Amino acid sequence: MRIRGARPDDAEALAAIWNVMIRETLFTFTVEEKSPDGIAAMINDRPDAFWVADAGGLIGFVTYGQFRAGPGYAASVEHSIVLTKVAQGRGIGRALMTKAFDSAAQQGCHVMIAAISGANPGAVAFHDALGFLPVGRLPEVGRKRDQWIDLILMQKMLSGR
Numbered sequence: 001m002r003i004r005g006a007r008p009d010d011a012e013a014l015a016a017i018w019n020v021m022i023r024e025t026l027f028t029f030t031v032e033e034k035s036p037d038g039i040a041a042m043i044n045d046r047p048d049a050f051w052v053a054d055a056g057g058l059i060g061f062v063t064y065g066q067f068r069a070g071p072g073y074a075a076s077v078e079h080s081i082v083l084t085k086v087a088q089g090r091g092i093g094r095a096l097m098t099k100a101f102d103s104a105a106q107q108g109c110h111v112m113i114a115a116i117s118g119a120n121p122g123a124v125a126f127h128d129a130l131g132f133l134p135v136g137r138l139p140e141v142g143r144k145r146d147q148w149i150d151l152i153l154m155q156k157m158l159s160g161r
Contacts, residue, residue, distance in 0.1 A: 001092060003099050006050040006061060011040040013058040021082050026119035026149055029142035048107065049077075051099050059087040062096040064104060067113050075110040097130055105158040112158055117142065118150030132156045 006014065019033040042063065043050050050063040060083035067076040079100055083093055104112055114132055116123045124134075132154035140148035 001053055001055040001059070001095075003051050003095055004054055005047070006043045006052045006063070008040040008043050010052055010058060011036040011043065014039050014052070014061055017058060017061065017084055018082050020084075026144055026147065027117045027123065029117065029144050029149065029151075031144060048103055049100075051096055051103075053083070053087060053092045053096055055087075059084045060092055060096060062100045064100055064112065067111075075108060076113060077104055077109050077111070078113040078115060093126060094130065101156070101158060110157065110159045112156045114152075114154040114156075116152040116154065118152055119147075124152060124154070127154045127156075130156065 015034045015036045018039070021027055022030055022033050046063055046065060049065065051061060052058050053060040060081070062079060062081040064077040064079035067073050067078045079097075081093060081096055081100075083096075087093070101112065112132075114123070114127045116127065118137070128134075133156070134152065135155050136153040138151040138153070141151050142149035
């Protein structure tokens, strides 16, 4: 398995991975599936902020972008990480996140934020193990499949790590 930069021709495989999470879980509040064209555009917009885990086929990815619009937030990024079931529990998520941490820090980012569905306690534990600290919980701000879902915010300081 190797971690490499995402390429536009990865977009179809990435959509397949991402859309399983969208369709089958409460881990994201969105119900709109990702299109390969939309993902290819995201890869082009984030050439130094989108990586894949490749094991002869894509088994996961991480990407990040500015947390909120405006210059005051330029050094704060929010990430998304999605792994196939096969990739989970094998250190692949940690490897992807380490790549994202290193890249974001080299780009001058100060903070990485995780916005986690309250329906995904495994993601909270994963981020805790990576040194993210809980900084907030927004009760029932998400809704999917007729359920209200909390949003848990965690952050990791990248400067001076």
